[in-house]
Amino acid sequence: MSANLIAMLAEATWQTLYMVAVATVIGALCGLPVGTFLACSRKGELLSAPLVNKVLGIVVNATRSVPFIILVVAIIPFTRMVAGTSIGTTAAIVPLTIAAIPFIARLIENAIREVDSGLIEAARAMGATPLQIIAKVLIPEALPGITLGLTLAVVSLIGYSAMVGAVGGEGLGDLGIRYGYQRFMPDVMAMVVVILIVMVQLAQSIGEWIARKVDKRAPRNRGA
Amino acid sequence: MQRDSTTGAAIAFEGVGKSFTSKGRTVTALEGVDLAVAPGAITGIIGRSGAGKSTLLRMVNGLERPSAGRVTVGGRDVGTARGATLREIRRDVGMIFQHFNLLSSRTVLGNVALPLEIAGVPAAETARRAKDLVERVGLETLADRYPAELSGGQKQRVGIARALATGPKVLLSDEATSALDPETTQTVLRLLADINRDLGLTILMITHEMAVLRDIASHVAVIEGGRIVEEGATYDIFTRPAHPTTRSFLAGVTGVTLPQFIAARMQLDPPAGPSREVIRITFLGANATDPLLAEMSAALGLEVNILAGAIEEIGAQPFGNLLISVAAERGPEARHYLDTRGQRTEVLGYVG
Incomplete structure (x- = not known):
């Protein structure tokens, strides 16, 4: 394999990491409040607002039901508005983030709904405000679930990032399509696949390790 | 906390009723409940599951609202309190639970500190008070452990320390010993009795076990079908039960049976x-x-x-x-x- 090819693979790996990382961070920052609100605005919950909950739920479902490759193309005008261009790796972050937000929101909603309602009751009995309950009880208690959810989001976004070649985004997926497939270079394709597998494995292992660290629910040996 | 000027009670229920509407049917959980809980006493409410005792208890800190009548704590009307007023009343009323309801993500010390953080107590004072309370319930060696590493009795001690953190005048106990074995129940009850004596705390507890009341309550109210059917000093209730429900609760406790x-x-x-x-x-x-x-x-x-x-x-x-x-x-x-x-x-x- 030529030095040129190795440099290309290295750059593509970096581009994929860059797109996925930015999309995950922005997606989590937006998905956390949306997911928390989805969990807490259900009927009879802390911030009970069934109608708003329903509408938000429909918006989230609608975004999630558009296939990613369609979403990438459909929001090109929006991408141009945000990124200044609709072509390139940075521009590709926009559709990745738009896909990440509702996905992460649902994962966070599920993690928060898993929290024992007795804890909410105890916090209410202490005189906590709804915001205090969210910040001091719900999110800390849901953290193991949230961590695993974000891990799942990262793995999905690595997959999505392979499709952004359609709008000139680069990265491993794009390299695999243009060199491995269109130029008949099976060694490039094989390298791309191997790097993606390693990347997903690493993401999963790191995510699970963090989740174990923050999970205090199961008793563990604390050493002698 | 000032006391009710008319009754002198720490907690007073006056003509309290509660009904729910579910699937078009109205279910009455409580009806015409009058009960005055004496300050500094341990009062027990006993009833079968579904008798309404839990609803009654949860009205004292506004987790449930009465649909009729009035509930007052230290003279303050809980049923009509909202927002900041209600949260202030809640800080004067501690509560412990059957399943402890401790945060799994916080250590013993962290759990006890939670109500203080919520009340906006400065960090240094929070740390000092939480440490004192953990010592008060005898868990100083376990202060940095997480709830998952504790036994049921230890968890309930954390629950009690947490309930006392904001210096309440009233402690509500929601079946606090029902998930514990008999021996652990005794140690938790002894702790509650000590706290009642040392701090002059008014304790209102609900239970379905007469033995729990015999050991620490000075007053007992028996609830059945959403109504209080009998109440009085524990000794009188135990020795001269008038209502069949009371008798059936007593059967297992004081019942000396023929060979x-x-x-x-x-x-x-x-x-x-x-x-x-x-x-x-x-x-x-x-x-x-x-x-x-x-x-x-x-x-x-x-x-x-x-x-x-x-x-x-x-x-x-x-x-x-x-x-x-x-x-x-x-x-x-x-x-x-x-x-x-x-x-x-x-x-x-x-x-x-």
Whole structure:
């Protein structure tokens, strides 16, 4: 394999990491409040607002039901508005983030709904405000679930990032399509696949390790 | 906290009712409940599951609102309080739970600190008070452990320390010992009694176990079908239960039962020929420990056969139950002797 090819693979790996990382961070920052609100605005919950909950739920479902490759193309005008261009790796972050937000929101909603309602009751009995309950009880208690959810989001976004070649985004997926497939270079394709597998494995292992660290629910040996 | 100017009670329920509407049907959980909880006392509400006791308890800190009547804590109306006013009342009312409801993500110390953080107490003072409380409940060696590493009794101690963190005047106990084994129950009850004595804390507890109330409550209310059917001093309720529900709760606790070989042969009317009368004697108050039977035996020249018996304590007062048999023809004489000495007797039947 030529030095040129190795440099290309290295750059593509970096581009994929860059797109996925930015999309995950922005997606989590937006998905956390949306997911928390989805969990807490259900009927009879802390911030009970069934109608708003329903509408938000429909918006989230609608975004999630558009296939990613369609979403990438459909929001090109929006991408141009945000990124200044609709072509390139940075521009590709926009559709990745738009896909990440509702996905992460649902994962966070599920993690928060898993929290024992007795804890909410105890916090209410202490005189906590709804915001205090969210910040001091719900999110800390849901953290193991949230961590695993974000891990799942990262793995999905690595997959999505392979499709952004359609709008000139680069990265491993794009390299695999243009060199491995269109130029008949099976060694490039094989390298791309191997790097993606390693990347997903690493993401999963790191995510699970963090989740174990923050999970205090199961008793563990604390050493002698 | 000031007390209710009209009743002097720490907690007062006045004509409290609660009904829910579910699937078009109205379900009445509570109806016409009047109850005054004396300040500094331990009061127990006993009832079966679904009797409404949990709803009643949760009205004291506004987790439930009455649909009729008034609930006051220290003279403040809880039912109509909203927002900041309600949160302020809640800081004066601690609560402990059957399943502890501790945060798994926080250590023992962190859990106890939570109500202080919520109340906006400065960090240094929060740390100091949480440490004191953890010591107060005897968990200083476990302060940095997480709830998953604790036993049930230890978790409930954390729950108690947490409930005391904001210095409440009232402590609500929602079946706090129901998930614990009998031995652990005793240690938790002792801790509650100590706290009641040392801090003058008013404790209102709900339970379905009469034994829990016998050990620490000074007052008892019995709830059935959303109404309070009987209430009074624990000693009176235990020794002179008036309502069938109360009696059935007591059956397992103070029930001294006849040995099977006698119960099987017992009949309600004296049979022909020689027979023995089976009598239940309830020893009350100061006389409970007197050697009355020996005295009676000597005074009347009567042969007394003891079938079963127990003496127990309710609060600090002794209370005994004894089943005896005497020759049927001497029965009235024996009962008269005991009745005139302040004991209660009851003929259970005759054995041929």
